[in-house]
Amino acid sequence: MDGWMFKVALPRSWPCCWVLSVKSLQRHKLPNVNQTNARSETVKIIWQPRDIPSMKLIETELSYSFMDIGPIAKYHALHTDHAQKLHELPDEHLQDMLPVAKRIALAIGCEDYNILQNNGRPAHQFVDHVHFHVIPKPSKSDEEGLVIGWPAQAFTKDELQKSYEELKSRL
């Protein structure tokens, strides 16, 4: 991967440590990837107007990770792939994701952390590539790390059973 330059621009409030599918980048013409110099394998990924240099962490055959400039906790990391949503990724790519997340979590060394992957704007996805967050949670405070709201639904047993049968029939 030497010679590749990932320039990723994100809102200040968004992290930018990713695992990218290198093969996918080579295979696919991403709408927001600007291959400025194919000969020298320089690739720019422009998600937002602000460019930042990459800070590479881990590289596998399928993925590439680099650091974040807009973390919600120290060492906040992400990894991503070319598809927009998780269900669009081949299993081979999905299988590569969590072992890398594990390596990052072990390197971070935090006791408590969240793995988060969002699909779609309503679900808080604002960059249209599958990306997993590895987010340390240094304390219970809402001032750092992922803050989670949990609106429990009041489904009846019958409604749950019906949902189950619907879901099972589609598997």
Place this chain on the structure above:
Amino acid sequence: MDGWMFKVALPRSWPCCWVLSVKSLQRHKLPNVNQTNARSETVKIIWQPRDIPSMKLIETELSYSFMDIGPIAKYHALHTDHAQKLHELPDEHLQDMLPVAKRIALAIGCEDYNILQNNGRPAHQFVDHVHFHVIPKPSKSDEEGLVIGWPAQAFTKDELQKSYEELKSRL
């Protein structure tokens, strides 16, 4: 898996659709697994005082999923394993997780959804086994699905560079 009975009890506000590592259950003596009838392969997993019957969704060599009675959205699903935290799981187990999550997401058929895995009490983990949530997000509303808070941190470029060097040195 016919003949297995997973009884899982969770607070009403928590989901209970899991993918369990069957092999792990067979190999490991879990502190909160009560193997009441090994001969008929009946297994009870008691996490909380309230028992519920299992509603199986997907079974693989390494995992087992079943429905939730405390969802935060219709079809809210989870999958889990024997270890407490993600970084304690073997890669083989991690590789099994996301393809199953993908199958569940495809069966749910929702456009927008979150994949969430929490590690540790401060990070909102209240059941001490690795478990991935597959949570539909039917709308932007905070009334259903995962609600996310994002407390952006104000690290300087130098602080970020230092974090990067520390993290990279530990990989």
